Amino acid sequence: MTLKKEIEFNNIVNDILKNKEFIALKYEIHHGISRLDHSLNVAKVTYQTCKKLKIKNYEEITRAALLHDFFKNDEVADKAFLNHPGKALKNAQENFNLTPKQENIIAAHMFPMSKVMPTNIGSWVVSSADKFVALYECAKFKAPIKVGATLIFIFNLCFIQR
Numbered sequence: 001m002t003l004k005k006e007i008e009f010n011n012i013v014n015d016i017l018k019n020k021e022f023i024a025l026k027y028e029i030h031h032g033i034s035r036l037d038h039s040l041n042v043a044k045v046t047y048q049t050c051k052k053l054k055i056k057n058y059e060e061i062t063r064a065a066l067l068h069d070f071f072k073n074d075e076v077a078d079k080a081f082l083n084h085p086g087k088a089l090k091n092a093q094e095n096f097n098l099t100p101k102q103e104n105i106i107a108a109h110m111f112p113m114s115k116v117m118p119t120n121i122g123s124w125v126v127s128s129a130d131k132f133v134a135l136y137e138c139a140k141f142k143a144p145i146k147v148g149a150t151l152i153f154i155f156n157l158c159f160i161q162r
């Protein structure tokens with residue numbers, strides 16, 4: 001990322017990164033790294049994709065990307081894989097003002113595993129960026145590689161069933 005883009009990215013997400021509840025994601029393990037780092041990776045890929053595709057509301061989408069996994073492990077002990085987007089949305093709503101598009105981006109980021117359909121271009125970008133980043137992280141940090149394999153398996157299964 002160029003310095004100019006890095007400065008713009010930081011300005012877009014600055015207040016979120018200062019939020020105490022959000023900073024706590026630093027201590028949650030996700031794909032072998034912290035959930036804070038995973039969320040930042042997804043937000044950066046989203047920001048750059050939006051810029052490449054010349055999507056006008058890239059700020060709105062980038063902020064939602066950063067908030068897409070805003071949950072702690074003990075908040076979604078049961079079926080975390082399916083239930084965490086709902087919890088992330090609730091936490092994001094409690095801490096920040098969200099637009100309807102941002103709410104859909106968070107709720108639908110696990111599509112096609114989630115029941116919520118993406119309804120705007122930002123949801124498609126974040127959902128794709130999340131899968132791309134998750135696979136990269138699983139491969140790089142090795143330990144939870146099974147998560148990556150399972151993700152691809154379920155992803156394929158869902159598409160075959162539809």
Ligand SMILES: [Fe+2]
Nearest residue numbers: 068069084109
């Ligand atoms: Fe997620």
Ligand SMILES: [Fe+2]
Nearest residue numbers: 042068069130
């Ligand atoms: Fe994620």
